[in-house]
Amino acid sequence: MGGIVIGYEIGKLLKKETIFCERVNNKFNLRRGFNIKKKSNVLIVEDVITTGKSSLECLKLIKKAKAKNVGFACIIDRSNKKTLKIKNKKIVSQIKIDVPSYNKKKIPSFLKKIPVRSPGSRRL
Numbered sequence: 001m002g003g004i005v006i007g008y009e010i011g012k013l014l015k016k017e018t019i020f021c022e023r024v025n026n027k028f029n030l031r032r033g034f035n036i037k038k039k040s041n042v043l044i045v046e047d048v049i050t051t052g053k054s055s056l057e058c059l060k061l062i063k064k065a066k067a068k069n070v071g072f073a074c075i076i077d078r079s080n081k082k083t084l085k086i087k088n089k090k091i092v093s094q095i096k097i098d099v100p101s102y103n104k105k106k107i108p109s110f111l112k113k114i115p116v117r118s119p120g121s122r123r124l
Contacts (some may be wrong), residue, residue: 002047002048003045003046004049006047006074006075007020007045008122009074016043018035021058024112027057029061030061035065036061036062036067037066038066039067039068039112040065041070042067042068042069043069043071044058044062044069044073045074046072046074047074047075048075048080049074049077049091049093050076051083052079053093054083055072055086056085069089069092069119071090072089072090072092073087073091073092074091074094075093075095076093076094076095077078077093077095077096077097078097078098079123083101
């Protein structure tokens with residue numbers, strides 16, 4: 001849900017229509033009368049990209065509409081070669097940051113003391 005405002009502002013700057021996907025029963029859908037026009041060019045805009053999983057879910061809707069994805073944009077790109085599921089496409093971002101991830105059995109002791117939380121909108 002964090003990408004809605006960012007996407008709207010980018011659409012405004014580019015003088016392009018802005019729509020967004022919403023999760024319904026854990027699956028992205030177009031609601032509110034939104035649709036993707038056949039053969040249109042679509043830019044996927046996110047607040048943060050870590051794995052690209054949400055972007056790829058949006059990509060399915062674009063392909064279903066027989067439209068073309070022209071790229072991916074975000075404010076923060078936290079992805080790395082190991083975690084990123086988006087292949088063969090460049091991600092345009094305001095900032096690229098490296099956030100380490102650890103195997104469950106190799107978590108540093110100082111991190112084990114911090115309670116685990118699951119942020120994001122995937123479970124909304």
